[in-house]
Amino acid sequence: MEVVLAKNYGFCFGVKRAIKIAEEHKNANTLGPLIHNSKEIERLKQDYNVGVIEDVQSVKKDQPVIIRTHGIQKHKMTFLKESKANVIDATCPFVTKPQQIVEEMSKKGYDIVIFGDKEHPEVKGVKSYSVSDPIVVLNVEELKTHHLKDKIALVSQTTRKVDNFLSIATYLITHFSEVRVFNTICNATFENQDAARNLSKEVDSMIVVGGKNSSNTRQLLKICLDNCENSHLVEDVDDLNPSWFVNKKKCGITAGASTPDWIIQRIVEKISEF
Amino acid sequence: MEVVLAKNYGFCFGVKRAIKIAEEHKNANTLGPLIHNSKEIERLKQDYNVGVIEDVQSVKKDQPVIIRTHGIQKHKMTFLKESKANVIDATCPFVTKPQQIVEEMSKKGYDIVIFGDKEHPEVKGVKSYSVSDPIVVLNVEELKTHHLKDKIALVSQTTRKVDNFLSIATYLITHFSEVRVFNTICNATFENQDAARNLSKEVDSMIVVGGKNSSNTRQLLKICLDNCENSHLVEDVDDLNPSWFVNKKKCGITAGASTPDWIIQRIVEKISEF
Numbered sequence: 001m002e003v004v005l006a007k008n009y010g011f012c013f014g015v016k017r018a019i020k021i022a023e024e025h026k027n028a029n030t031l032g033p034l035i036h037n038s039k040e041i042e043r044l045k046q047d048y049n050v051g052v053i054e055d056v057q058s059v060k061k062d063q064p065v066i067i068r069t070h071g072i073q074k075h076k077m078t079f080l081k082e083s084k085a086n087v088i089d090a091t092c093p094f095v096t097k098p099q100q101i102v103e104e105m106s107k108k109g110y111d112i113v114i115f116g117d118k119e120h121p122e123v124k125g126v127k128s129y130s131v132s133d134p135i136v137v138l139n140v141e142e143l144k145t146h147h148l149k150d151k152i153a154l155v156s157q158t159t160r161k162v163d164n165f166l167s168i169a170t171y172l173i174t175h176f177s178e179v180r181v182f183n184t185i186c187n188a189t190f191e192n193q194d195a196a197r198n199l200s201k202e203v204d205s206m207i208v209v210g211g212k213n214s215s216n217t218r219q220l221l222k223i224c225l226d227n228c229e230n231s232h233l234v235e236d237v238d239d240l241n242p243s244w245f246v247n248k249k250k251c252g253i254t255a256g257a258s259t260p261d262w263i264i265q266r267i268v269e270k271i272s273e274f
Numbered sequence: 275m276e277v278v279l280a281k282n283y284g285f286c287f288g289v290k291r292a293i294k295i296a297e298e299h300k301n302a303n304t305l306g307p308l309i310h311n312s313k314e315i316e317r318l319k320q321d322y323n324v325g326v327i328e329d330v331q332s333v334k335k336d337q338p339v340i341i342r343t344h345g346i347q348k349h350k351m352t353f354l355k356e357s358k359a360n361v362i363d364a365t366c367p368f369v370t371k372p373q374q375i376v377e378e379m380s381k382k383g384y385d386i387v388i389f390g391d392k393e394h395p396e397v398k399g400v401k402s403y404s405v406s407d408p409i410v411v412l413n414v415e416e417l418k419t420h421h422l423k424d425k426i427a428l429v430s431q432t433t434r435k436v437d438n439f440l441s442i443a444t445y446l447i448t449h450f451s452e453v454r455v456f457n458t459i460c461n462a463t464f465e466n467q468d469a470a471r472n473l474s475k476e477v478d479s480m481i482v483v484g485g486k487n488s489s490n491t492r493q494l495l496k497i498c499l500d501n502c503e504n505s506h507l508v509e510d511v512d513d514l515n516p517s518w519f520v521n522k523k524k525c526g527i528t529a530g531a532s533t534p535d536w537i538i539q540r541i542v543e544k545i546s547e548f
Contacts, residue, residue: 166444173443173455174436181443181453 001274002250004203006195010255010264011035012188014069014092019260021066021090022050028064028088029053031072032121036214037258039236059085070121071095073128074103095122098155098184099129105153106130110180113137113148115168116157123157139164140171151178158186189216189257193223196254200224203252205244206231207271209264210256217256224254236263237270245274275548276524278477280469284529284538285309286462288343288366293534295340295364296324302338302362303327305346306395310488311532313510333359344395345369347402369396372429372458373403379427380404384454387411387422389442390431397431413438414445425452432460463490463531467497470528474498477526479518480505481545483538484530491530498528510537511544519548 011019015035022034022044029051033041044050050066056076059065064086067077071091080087091099098114106112112134116123127134137143152172156165162185172179200206206224210217212235224231230248234240245251251271255264285293289309296308296318303325307315318324324340330350333339338360341351345365354361365373372388380386386408390397401408411417426446430439436459446453474480480498484491486509498505504522508514519525525545529538 162448166447169443169447169455170440173440173457177457179455179457181447181455183447183451183453 001245001248001272003268003271004199004250004252005264005268006192006199006252006254008188008191008195009253010192010209010257010259010261012186012257014094014186015257017092018066018069018090019044021088023048025050025064025066025088028066030066030068031056031059032068034066034068034090035258037211037260039263040258040260043260043262056080056083059083062086064088067091069095071099071125072121073125074099075128091125092158094158094184094186095125098126098158098182101153101155101182101184102126102134103129103131105180106132106134110151110153111135111149113143113152113154113168113172114157115154115160115165120157126155126157137168140167143168143171148176150176152176153180153182155182155184158184159189160185161190192254192257193220196220197223197227199252199254200227200231203228203250204230204248205251207240207251207253207267208233208255209235209253209267210259211235214256214258217259220254220256224252228252234267237266240267240270242274245271275519275522275546277542277545278473278524278526279538279542280466280473280526280528282462282465282469283527284466284483284531284533284535286460286531288368288460289531291366292340292343292364293318295362297322299324299338299340299362302340304340304342305330306342308340308342308364309532311485311534313537314532314534317534317536330354330357333357336360338362341365343369345373345399346395347399348373349402366432368432368458368460369399372400372432372456375427375429375456375458376400376408377403377405379454380406380408384425384427385409385423387417387426387428387442387446388431389428389434389439394431400429400431411442414441417442417445422450424450426450427454427456429456429458432458433463434459435464466528466531467494470494471497471501473526473528474501474505477502477524478504478522479525481514481525481527481541482507482529483509483527483541484533485509488530488532491533494528494530498526502526508541511540514541514544516548519545
């Protein structure tokens with residue numbers, strides 16, 4: 001059985017970096033789970049004694065605490081530093097960037113518009129860096145309900161689609177005299193989707209590795225099923241059904257954004273045996 | 275005969291302002307013709323002795339020289355000031371704005387993109403205010419041929435259409451991480467067109483006053499003919515044909531961007547007599 005990995009799959013740059021940072025800081029704690037994958041969280045605990053704490057208040061002086069890729073709100077970061085905790089910042093650089101932009105632009109007097117979900121931790125963090133009161137919207141209709149000054153700075157949650165970002169930029173450009181557009185979208189999710197789409201056209205079986213409750217993994221399965229009927233979602237090797245590979249020659253593999261490489265590797269090895 | 279003027283017609287704000295400035299400076303000269311209307315140029319000469327000179331080299335010390343709405347290139351302005359000419363600046367404020375933006379943004383290290391016609395005097399003037407070498411384009415295809423840095427400031431020639439401006443903004447936003455979009459489009463031309471469109475639906479005759487060779491006047495006629503078959507272009511009262519108004523009750527009037535009010539007034543009075 002030939003097994004081919006998608007050109008892009010699994011962890012994005014920021015998550016890979018955060019896990020490496022965690023591995024380099026044995027006995028530290030992450031503030032909230034580092035990624036949405038319990039097996040990876042368990043592995044970090046077992047192999048590196050990296051645990052999870054839920055709130056900044058419980059952090060003690062000199063205690064090492066890892067900030068996850070989404071970043072945290074500025075006042076929480078200030079609290080940690082004032083508590084003299086040992087802050088290990090694994091905020092994704094693609095998230096640090098909109099935080100810095102929002103801080104700088106708000107200080108310069110620009111009205112801040114954030115395209116994103118106001119309940120998402122990343123957006124809460126980015127928003128908190130403004131010295132004024134930013135507007136967080138998911139579409140133009142929401143934007144219309146707000147009063148804005150004539151100088152606006154626009155950023156995006158990293159995982160949003162560029163088409164929707166452009167709709168908001170277009171509305172602002174046609175209604176206000178100066179709009180500073182910072183394209184802070186990260187294409188990792190869409191690169192994984194594009195790679196899965198391309199690969200699923202070339203194979204006779206396709207395996208998507210990831211959590212069954214993960215929306216991004218299910219989106220990958222949907223894309224694969226459009227091109228290859230014999231596509232299946234698995235969480236680990238136990239979910240593999242040998243009947244899927246009978247009389248098949250070439251199996252494609254992709255993985256959700258929270259799937260660690262070691263699980264993917266295990267799947268690749270198992271399928272190669274069929 | 276009822277005569278109704280379009281809600282917006284004729285001179286824009288900048289041209290009205292420039293003519294007022296010329297009238298207030300008897301015996302001055304304009305650098306190039308103030309507007310594309312020979313009758314208005316003649317009137318300014320006869321009533322105010324305001325003439326036309328063609329180049330900055332012929333301007334002498336203390337001689338009053340009026341800068342027209344399009345503005346001039348920065349080095350010409352510098353030359354006039356160094357020659358101690360009496361510079362009377364009638365540059366439209368909507369043109370001064372992109373000049374200032376281009377100067378400031380280029381000094382801050384932004385690559386400058388100007389959406390417009392590089393042969394147009396306004397664009398030549400705006401471009402000259404950059405300390406770097408701005409890119410002047412009319413569409414995305416032209417833009418793609420240029421190499422740009424990652425920080426870009428975008429302005430527009432005042433008379434361009436917003437849809438095309440947005441195409442260029444969209445390309446830049448999706449390809450570069452920071453784009454400062456300055457919407458410097460002036461809606462005067464489009465407001466005249468919208469007003470002509472609306473009025474021509476309500477009348478049984480429509481008169482467009484303006485130069486027969488003026489593209490903007492002919493565009494107004496085309497819009498009126500779409501809604502009112504009995505639409506006609508006239509340069510002055512002599513062109514009016516009484517047969518157009520037989521059994522008609524309501525005549526709409528609009529005028530090209532270079533048509534002075536006193537010609538329009540003469541037309542209104544004549545038609546009212548029918």
